[in-house]
Amino acid sequence: MTNPLFYAKILLFGEYGIIEDSQGLTLPYSFYKGTLKFSNLENDFEKKSNSSLQKYADYLKNLPVSEKFQLDISTFQKDIEKGLFFDSNIPQGYGVGSSGALVAAIFEKYSVNKLQPETISKDELKDLKKVFGEMESFFHGKSSGIDPLICYMNLPILIENKENVDKVSIPQSAEGKGAIFLIDSGMTGETGPMVQIFFEKMKTEGFRKTLKEEFIRYNNACIDAFLKKEMNPLFRNLKNLSIWAYEHFKPMIPESINNIWKKGLDTNAYYLKLCGSGGGGYILGFTKDYQKAEKMLEGFNKEVIYRF
Missing domain, CATH: 3.30.70.890 (GHMP kinase, C-terminal domain)
Structure with missing residues (x-):
């Protein structure tokens, strides 16, 4: 089975406002994507990614995670030794969720209890957002968990307020002038x-x-x-x-x-x-x-x- 692709995200509305409880609306953006892969780590990109994953695994090891969202860190670490890296064309520092896609990919591959994004309830989304926030804080110092959640769900998400998020359907894109x-x-x-x-x-x-x-x-x-x-x-x-x-x-x-x-x-x-x-x-x-x-x-x- 090939590893799933995790897409970038675009926050259409809500930048900074969501820190202060405004609404937000965010969409997956399939132009950019990333996936976990194994290699012999022959080039610099793969080596660098592999060594970042090593540091990240050490961070995750010390995270208190609820039973429901447990991660199999020892398998993750073994895979890193085998040459695991994150193959991604998502530009960093462009506001399209490069770390969010990585967090989503790791959660998907190493979570002990497998979830089906289509069937996740609104309450579960709330809990998952918290877990993702803790996981992504390694990269940003503090994270709301929204980016990884969007990358993981691969669906448009309406951020209702600081606590609540929900899946939402957006109007179909039409070939208009706008x-x-x-x-x-x-x-x-x-x-x-x-x-x-x-x-x-x-x-x-x-x-x-x-x-x-x-x-x-x-x-x-x-x-x-x-x-x-x-x-x-x-x-x-x-x-x-x-x-x-x-x-x-x-x-x-x-x-x-x-x-x-x-x-x-x-x-x-x-x-x-x-x-x-x-x-x-x-x-x-x-x-x-x-x-x-x-x-x-x-x-x-x-x-x-x-x-x-």
């Missing part, structure tokens, strides 16, 4: 420092107030409109969200993107938002007319992820 797309900022971003900036900002009352009263309101309204396929309210709230981020998330917007972010707001041809924690990696774009937006964004690498 699109949601990714723009490559040309640089990697590190989650840790960006999250640190966010927490610094949260110390000021004015920022906390505008986050709760404006950002979270626009964010949740976008999710609601997107799931209902109501494009006018979606774009109205997207513009507000994009303006808000341009004003309050300046440090998270890569310099290469600054001008085109503003250009989108000035022309209403497209709106940009962060994809993940920002600082680099991908930026998300939304437009009602992709052809027009594409011309305006010439020179940037773009990938369409959803049509409408």
Whole structure:
């Protein structure tokens, strides 16, 4: 049996807001994927991956995990000695869940009680998210567990609040003029420092107030409109969200993107938002007319992820 593939993820809505209990909406993204494999560790990529897995196994060994979600660490360690590595084309530091896919792959292969993602209940999702959060904290210092959960489930997930998540069906992608797309900022971003900036900002009352009263309101309204396929309210709230981020998330917007972010707001041809924690990696774009937006964004690498 070949090892299953674990796809990247895209957080469409909810970056930073989910830390403060906003809703989030996230989708698997099959363009990037990873899987556990064995090899003779002849090249640097495989060697590096194998030695990271060794460190990770030591970390997992000391994690208190409930009986239901136990991992067979000794088999994992034996496999690492046999040349196990994570073969992945998911770019790191791009906000598309490289560590999430790795955590999901390890959980799938080494969990003692095998789960069927299709039959997992809402309560089990909640417990699993906690376990994944502890497992992924090795990579980010603190993790909500959302990324590995999406990679593991391979389904769109609605984050209702800090505690609860649920499986959700999103409108089928159609071949319309509109699109949601990714723009490559040309640089990697590190989650840790960006999250640190966010927490610094949260110390000021004015920022906390505008986050709760404006950002979270626009964010949740976008999710609601997107799931209902109501494009006018979606774009109205997207513009507000994009303006808000341009004003309050300046440090998270890569310099290469600054001008085109503003250009989108000035022309209403497209709106940009962060994809993940920002600082680099991908930026998300939304437009009602992709052809027009594409011309305006010439020179940037773009990938369409959803049509409408």
